[in-house]
Each structure stands twice: as C-alpha cells, then as structure tokens.
Amino acid sequence: MIIKLADMDEEFVARGEMDKSVFSELEGNHVALTSAVGFELKVRKVGDRLRIEGPIRCVLTVTCVRCLDEFFYSMDTYLDIELAPSASAPEATEFELRSDDLDVYYYEGDEIEIDPFVYDEVLLNVPTRPLCREDCAGLCQTCGKNMNYETCSCDRSASTVFGEKLKSFLTK
C-alpha cells in the first residue's frame, strides 16, 4: 500500500493485507504464514512527519522447539513508527533511509510504501523459541517418542546431564 502525501487527509486508517507469499523468506526458519498479514494502521500527519501506528495480525505455522510438532501461532503485534523527511536526517545518504533510532525512519519524495514496515514488524515478532504449550513434555531423549501423547519405558535417570540442564532451563 502506498501513501501519497500530497493527497492524504490529516489522518486516515490504512487497512490492508499482505499476501503470505511475500514472506517466503521465513520458510528457512521452519516458519510459514498460514494466513495473510492483516494491518489496520492509523496514519497521522504531524507537521512534516508521519506517525503510523496500529495492529498487525497473522497466523503462523511454527515448530515447537521441545517436541518438534508444528502448531499455529497467532501473532498480534503493534506497529508504532514515525517517518520524517530525509532532509531532516542527521546524515542521510541517498539510500540510507533508516536511522539508528529504531522508531524513526526517513523518507524521500512524496510517496511512502507501507508494506516494508509491516514486513519488518512481522519478521521481528516471529517467536524464536516457540512452544506448542507451556508444559510441553518434549521428546524422550532416548527413544524419541513424543511424551505429550506417548509413554515409553526408557530409564529417565539415564538422560544426559545436558538434557537435564536444558530441561530445567526450559521449564523456568
């Protein structure tokens, strides 16, 4: 979605969807979008700046780090950024639109594309250690059975020291 600065009202709501195919980059991390990415962003002029804020929502398929099952994860995040003309940037080189400050971005010209901001926000909020549920029992470290659904007769005391440490870390 593109905002044309000259045409825009002082304030409006940019509602839209980004197709999940745009996010194919995620697949390398065992993450896939199950739904389109929906956004509903309030765009407001503040002098020569723009404030863009609002919810971004989508559903992902992710893999539990403990039992390796895939499950749905509902992402509900909130974008809140400010855009300033690049002329006001401290040292804006031609294509260096982004400042060190995470929340302020710089734009050039009189059109702003919203999608890249939505895209970045989604990527930033992909869970890095997803758990299918808080108390996921994980896999048996000996036979590999999923202890959420199955039982096994492996000697639990034989699990490795590393495994025990990992377990206590994960259950904290």
Ligand SMILES: [Zn+2]
């Ligand atoms: Zn799990």
Ligand SMILES: [Zn+2]
């Ligand atoms: Zn087992």
